[in-house]
Amino acid sequence: MQIKFFCPRWGSHQSWESFCKLGKEAGFDGVESPLSGDKEEETEMMAALEKYGLLYIGQYYQSFEQDFGLHKQSYQTHLRHLAALNPVLIDAQTGKDYFTEDQNRELFAVAQKVSDDTGVIIAHETHRNKALFAAHIAKDLLANNPEAVITADFSHWCNVSESLLEQQQEAMEIAISRTVHIHARVGNSQSAQVSDPRADEWKAEVAAHLNWWDDIVKYRLNKGADLLTITPEFGPDPYMPALPYSKMPVANQWDINVYMMKMLKHRYKELESR
Structure with missing residues (x-):
């Protein structure tokens, strides 16, 4: 099984040429x-992706319309636009936490139709304010939508539940079994992003996330999957804590994401060759 690592464009203000080179x-x-x-x-x-031989994962986050009908139409338009670029997959921040379960299921059906029509996998992200905003909600939505696959960003679930999900094992098991893409950001009970995963004070949080990611890698491997994709997705302010008044970030976003990529590459090097 191949494991491919992707860098997030989020937080970068460089040209595409310099960003892809970096x-x-x-x-x-x-x-x-x-x-x-x-x-x-x-x-x-x-052009920059092609020049540097880089793969592309499309990302949908533009879920701003409160009216469900407008939202559904916009959702489909964005997904088809992304799919036309033939990405490895699309990470979709699908739905809203204030939509009904039936409405969010309608959006899953829209995504499945786009995926069936284009051959592009659409992975629904476990993100605050979206359909899969919490572990206990996602458990039922995934059970009722057996074709749906996800982007596992468990940092959000830690924040929403104010825990490291110790009491939500059933939800974690179904989520792990549906994961095709990982956002490798470490969260805690009070935030979707720790200040710096290299710091000793976050050892418990890092260990919890590593255990979940290990389980995803092993599950995909045991199922004979050809590919797993991972994006270290530590973000800029306001995800990155900043000093008051100066708004200076307490750590370097790019350095952390490179660190996470290299650490996980080393961790999964042996598994990847199986």
């Missing part, structure tokens, strides 16, 4: 990014 030199296999809607920038992005 990502390639750091050792990433690809880039994960939404589309801005600017065709010139989209062309620049695709």
Whole structure:
């Protein structure tokens, strides 16, 4: 099984040329990014990805419409736009926590239709404010939507539940079994992002997330999967804690994501060769 690592465009303000060059030199296999809607920038992005031999994961986050009908239409438009670029997969922040279960299931059905039509996998992200915002909610939605696969970002669930999910084993088991993509960010009971995963004070949180990611890797391996994708997704402010008044970040986002990529590459090197 191959494990491919992607760097997040989130937080970068460089040109696509310099960003892709930096990502390639750091050792990433690809880039994960939404589309801005600017065709010139989209062309620049695709050219830079091709130049540096980088893969692409599309990202949908534009779930802003409160009206469900408008939201559903916009959702489909964005997914089809991303799918037309033939990404490795699409990470979708599907739905809303205030939509009904039936409405969120409608959106899963829309995504499945787009996936069936295009052949592009759409992975629904476990993200606050979205359909899969909490472990106990996701457990039922995934059980009732057996074709749905996910992007596992368990940092959000830790924050929502104010825990390391110790009492939600059943939900974690179904989530692990549906994961095709990982957002490797470490959260805690009060935030979706620890200040710096290299710091000793976050050992328990890092260990918990590593155990979940290990279980995903082993599950995919045992099922004979060809590929697992991972994006270290530590973000900028306001995810990254900052000093008051100056707003200076307490750590370097890029350095942390490169560290996470290298650490996980080393951790899974032996498993990947099986």
